Amino acid sequence: MSQQLVVGIDIGGTNTKFGIVDRRGNILCDGRMLTNQHEEVTGFLEELHGHLALLIEQVGGMENIKGIGVGAPNGNFYTGNIEYAPNLRWKGIVPLAKLLEEKFGLPTVLTNDANAAALGELIYGAARGMKDFIVITLGTGVGSGIVANGQLIYGHDGFAGELGHIIVIPGGRLHPGTGAHGSLEAYASATGVTKTAIEFLNNRPECKSLLRNYKPEEINSKVIYEAAIKGDALALEIYEFTGQVLGAALANFVMFSSPEAIILFGGLTNAGDLIMDPVRKHMEENLLPIFQNKVKLLFSELKESDAAILGASALAWEMKD
Missing domain, CATH: 3.30.420.40 (ATPase, nucleotide binding domain)
Structure with missing residues (x-):
């Protein structure tokens, strides 16, 4: 043994x-x-x-x-x-x-x-048998792992694939940890989704929402999800906005490495189709025709x-x- x-x-x-x-x-x-x-x-x-x-x-x-x-x-x-x-x-x-x-x-x-x-994912999960795929982790932050030609991409210094820190909205939201403005992580992480909710609530005082029943410090991705499944219009718009930002970023990743699949993993994926549908829509809309409808967009098959x-x-x- x-x-x-x-x-x-x-x-x-x-x-x-x-x-x-x-x-x-x-x-x-x-x-x-x-x-x-x-x-x-x-x-x-x-x-x-x-x-x-x-x-x-x-x-x-x-x-x-x-x-x-x-x-x-x-x-x-x-x-x-x-x-x-x-x-x-x-x-x-x-x-x-x-x-x-x-x-x-x-x-x-x-x-x-x-x-x-x-x-x-490669050994035990949704990417079994694949040689080209990207895993995007949507948790406290946004991480990524890129496999191309069957090999994990590390780059010359070990730090290749920090896709969560690409700039998706120039001059956009401040990431307090990096000092960058407008990075993907600032919008598509669980933290980012919470910030979007608070911004929407503050910028639209006339808009009714179940989220107004909570103090700002009580709002998190779980609360937003629960409001969305009850049909709350503002919560659904938060997912649409997040999907727009993430989907456009995924389109860029597709056009870079042409993966067979992109696998989404992490707490934010618990929202299911509420996040997947807008992500898929905006990814396809931002792809060149030669890439459209080729890339599988999957949730992880493994427990988080x-x-x-x-x-x-x-x-x-x-x-x-």
């Missing part, structure tokens, strides 16, 4: 999810913790070690673990560092792979969290908590013994 398991860790801006995975992609046990309650990475590592030590004990101890794979915002596959992640409280360069190796005594490999999700854990675990299986 020695070294037949790996640890997969998905670090998000809000939550960190982790699990023990076997070679067939079964998550034997898992857990989660808050990422954003730790101002320093040392406190985060202490809590993570406590959780994982219990899980590793459940599966027979450290001798059964081959290594650790990690997906993290701005994670650099080449260096093992998290570098200047705008959605994390730990600023600058954090040598996370090295710190985890020291903490657990296990070899550790790290990549961007969206790249990990793409690996999860599983995809990035499985992708991160796939990294660990690739490590040399």
Whole structure:
């Protein structure tokens, strides 16, 4: 049984999810913790070690673990560092792979969290059998993993595919984490959708909406979704606007790499057709005819908590013994 398991860790801006995975992609046990309650990475590592030590004990101890794979915002596959992640409280360069190796005594490999999700889709999910596809993660931020000719695209420095930070509305909404104006993440993330709702409410005081029953700090993507499924016109317009911005951006991505599919993953996809229909409409409208009606637009087939854990675990299986 020695070294037949790996640890997969998905670090998000809000939550960190982790699990023990076997070679067939079964998550034997898992857990989660808050990422954003730790101002320093040392406190985060202490809590993570406590959780994982219990899980590793459940599966027979450290001798059964081959290594650790990690997906993290701005994670650099080449260096093992998290570098200047705008959605994390730990600023600058954090040598996370090295710190985890020291903490657990296990070899550790790290990549961007969206790249990990793409690996999860490639091996276990909607992208099985595909050689060209893009995964877009719609969570606290907007991430992306690009696979072309069967290979994950890292670029020369490990940071290729930061599609969430392309500028979609020049001079538009400020992204507080990066200082950029008008980036995709500022509009198409769960955070961005919430900001759109508050802007619409403030700019249209005469417009009736179920969202006016909430204080601004109480409005989130779940509240907006619940209003939309009740037919609230303003909530539906929020999804239309978000779909317009995201759909146009996806059209650009299609014309860049001509993928077989774009797979949407993350909390915002819980809105289903409310987000998918306007995204598809605006993507097709912005494509050249040679690209229209060729690209599959899919939701992830994996549970949100599983995809990035499985992708991160796939990294660990690739490590040399």
